[in-house]
Amino acid sequence: xxxxxTLFAAFALLLHPKEDSDCHEAYQDxxxxxxxxxxxxxxxxxxxxKEYAERSxxxxxxxxxxxxxxxxxxxxxxxYDALExxxxxxxxxxxxxVRMFVNRAKTNAKEIxxxxxxxxxxxxxxILKENESDLLAQEQELLEQQQQLLAQQKKLEMxxxxxxxxxxxxxxxxxQILAQQKLLKADAESSLKELETLMNRFTSAMxxxxxxxxxxxPFERTVxxxxxxSLKATKLFYLNKAREMANNLLNTLDRCE
Numbered sequence: 001x002x003x004x005x006t007l008f009a010a011f012a013l014l015l016h017p018k019e020d021s022d023c024h025e026a027y028q029d030x031x032x033x034x035x036x037x038x039x040x041x042x043x044x045x046x047x048x049x050k051e052y053a054e055r056s057x058x059x060x061x062x063x064x065x066x067x068x069x070x071x072x073x074x075x076x077x078x079x080y081d082a083l084e085x086x087x088x089x090x091x092x093x094x095x096x097x098v099r100m101f102v103n104r105a106k107t108n109a110k111e112i113x114x115x116x117x118x119x120x121x122x123x124x125x126x127i128l129k130e131n132e133s134d135l136l137a138q139e140q141e142l143l144e145q146q147q148q149l150l151a152q153q154k155k156l157e158m159x160x161x162x163x164x165x166x167x168x169x170x171x172x173x174x175x176q177i178l179a180q181q182k183l184l185k186a187d188a189e190s191s192l193k194e195l196e197t198l199m200n201r202f203t204s205a206m207x208x209x210x211x212x213x214x215x216x217x218p219f220e221r222t223v224x225x226x227x228x229x230s231l232k233a234t235k236l237f238y239l240n241k242a243r244e245m246a247n248n249l250l251n252t253l254d255r256c257e
Contacts, residue, residue, distance in 0.1 A: 026066035026075065027116045033059035033082065034109035040102045046095045053102045056109070057086040063112055072119035075112045082108035181226040181234045188238035192219050195242070199249045208252060214245040 033056045040052035064079035082105045089101035196214055219241040226234060 023067060023070040023072045023075065023116050023119050026063045026070060026072070027113065027120065029059045029062040029066065030075070030079075030109060030112040030116055032056075033063060034106065034113060037102055037106035037109055041099065041106060046093075046098065049095065049098055049102065050090060053086055053089050053098065053105070056102075056105060057083060057090070060086070060105075060109065060112070067116075070119070072116060075115035075119060078108050078111040078115055082112065177231050178223075178226060180231055182223070184231070184234055184238070185221055185226065189220055192238065192241055192245070195245060199245065203249070203252050206253065208255065214248045215241055216244070 036052045036056035036059060040049050040056065043049040043052065060079050060082045064076060064083065067073075067076035067079060085101045085105040085108060089098045089105065092098045092101065199214060219238065221234075221237070229237075
């Protein structure tokens with residue numbers, strides 16, 4: 001039983017008026033059933049979700065019994081659908097599965113209330129108008145939510161695009177810096193080797209045959225070393241190696257005296 005069927009029933013009441021149905025008690029239970037289903041949907045754990053689903057089921061069972069007596073057929077049909085969905089919900093063990101069937105039962109409970117409004121009203125046309133307005137309001141709310149989601153999606157897409165562009169720029173800058181570091185490495189290490197050779201020749205010419213190295217650690221770098229430091233740090237490394245070699249040469253010359 002859905003809202004369309006309920007609206008058709010209201011038209012039928014316009015054409016074939018009937019005496020007031022005593023469905024007021026069922027209306028109260030239907031409201032409880034809807035509220036419990038709504039509370040269940042707000043639950044964040046399976047136990048609470050099932051607890052309020054069961055409360056909703058108890059209330060709607062009373063609605064089903066009452067609507068059989070008062071003759072509100074559409075509310076009775078909607079009650080049957082709600083109980084069927086709640087039975088399925090209580091059989092499930094996965095949170096999302098239970099929640100899905102409870103949500104369906106919540107929709108059925110809303111249909112029960114609308115059907116009872118029609119059955120209890122002396123002027124079904126008023127109910128039709130109210131329900132139509134309610135549907136239009138819901139559609140407008142849904143449209144606004146969709147527009148908000150689209151706006152958020154576009155904003156997120158723009159942020160992701162900007163982030164990718166920034167990452168691309170950073171990557172390009174790193175590649176450019178690494179290329180400069182490689183050129184510096186080649187020139188500096190070649191020059192340091194020549195300087196080391198000249199220094200060793202000079203000390204040998206001065207009659208000092210010592211084997212003390214001009215640097216404590218090798219001055220050759222790897223690409224991994226370059227990637228882990230800045231261009232300024234690379235320059236400083238080779239400058240310090242040159243200073244170290246010069247200082248060691250001076251110390252060696254002092255010993256030659």
